[in-house]
Amino acid sequence: MAYPLTRPRSGRQIVSLLAALIFSASGAAAAPQRSVSANTITSQSDPAASIRLPDDVTYVGTDTFLLTKPKLGKFDACELYAFASGGADGSLRKVYWVQFEHYLPKYPDLHFTYDSPNHVTIDGLDFYVDVNVTQGDAEPDPGSDGDHFYTLLAKHGYKRVPMMYVRFVHLLDAAKRKELMVIVGEALPDGLTAAAIKEGGATHARWPAMEKDFVARAAHSITITPHPQPE
Numbered sequence: 478m479a480y481p482l483t484r485p486r487s488g489r490q491i492v493s494l495l496a497a498l499i500f501s502a503s504g505a506a507a508a509p510q511r512s513v514s515a516n517t518i519t520s521q522s523d524p525a526a527s528i529r530l531p532d533d534v535t536y537v538g539t540d541t542f543l544l545t546k547p548k549l550g551k552f553d554a555c556e557l558y559a560f561a562s563g564g565a566d567g568s569l570r571k572v573y574w575v576q577f578e579h580y581l582p583k584y585p586d587l588h589f590t591y592d593s594p595n596h597v598t599i600d601g602l603d604f605y606v607d608v609n610v611t612q613g614d615a616e617p618d619p620g621s622d623g624d625h626f627y628t629l630l631a632k633h634g635y636k637r638v639p640m641m642y643v644r645f646v647h648l649l650d651a652a653k654r655k656e657l658m659v660i661v662g663e664a665l666p667d668g669l670t671a672a673a674i675k676e677g678g679a680t681h682a683r684w685p686a687m688e689k690d691f692v693a694r695a696a697h698s699i700t701i702t703p704h705p706q707p708e
Contacts, residue, residue: 509539509556511577518558518575521704523655524602524647529700530573534560537633540625543581552584555622559629567634569613574626574660588653591646597692600701604645604659608688612671613637639665641674641687643695661695 511520513536518528537559544553560573580587595606614637617623627637642662649655665674673680674687 509541511556511558513539513558516560520577523577523579523649524657524701525704525706527702527704528575528659529702530560530575531698534562534571534573537561537635538629540629542622542625544622545620549584552581552587554579554581555625557622557625557629559626561630561633561635563635567636568638568664569630569635569640569662570664572630572640572660572662574658574662576622576658576660577656578658579655589646589648589656590653591648597645597696599645599647599696599699601703602647602657602701604647604696606692607644607646608642608692609644610639610641610665610671610674610684612639639669639671641665641691643692645696645699659699661698663691663695 510522511518513519516530516532516534516536518530520526520528539559540555540557542555542557543551544555545551556577558575560575561569562571563569580589591605591607593605593607597604597606617627630637640662642660645659645661647657649657665671669680670678672678674684675681
């Protein structure tokens with residue numbers, strides 16, 4: 478975000494800049510740079526916008542971390558926000574996983590790549606769309622963003638169940654090095670399993686209509702309001 482040279486930066490802007498510098502220079506996870514109030518995530522940059530989620534989920538928590546690959550080391554900075562609702566026994570009914578992500582400057586040749594032909598527009602922003610169904614019993618790769626997400630949910634008593642997920646990804650810059658990801662998950666209707674719904678399964682014929690309704694419902698549930706840019 479550019480400002481006139483005559484305008485002093487606020488304390489919040491200075492703190493955010495310092496946190497970003499620490500994140501990229503030291504390779505250590507920084508404090509969250511965004512805030513949550515009444516199911517709204519307020520982001521001052523990347524993107525500068527407010528992201529409003531529906532009232533039927535509860536804010537669970539935030540995690541900041543660096544993804545690691547064997548040949549790269551720490552290469553990708555993530556800031557994750559988790560929202561969920563569950564049954565009386567803690568079984569998940571719905572989740573929202575919002576993640577702000579960017580490659581560290583020390584890896585200038587890395588870029589996000591998505592090949593999904595499906596897109597949706599949410600409040601003027603273009604998102605790649607991918608849908609998946611899982612039984613909820615597979616362990617995420619250690620240290621992955623999924624590992625961070627489900628560990629955070631488990632700490633608050635939530636239990637994984639068979640669910641359908643839609644992932645929306647918006648690339649923030651032409652270099653494709655920054656992204657906003659929103660994943661929405663809903664529990665499968667009682668009696669349905671992931672294996673039965675997937676291609677070749679006994680109830681796969683129900684899936685196309687379920688998928689279409691689910692993606693539309695999930696996209697409609699997210700409101701993104703850009704912040705006015707200073708002149």
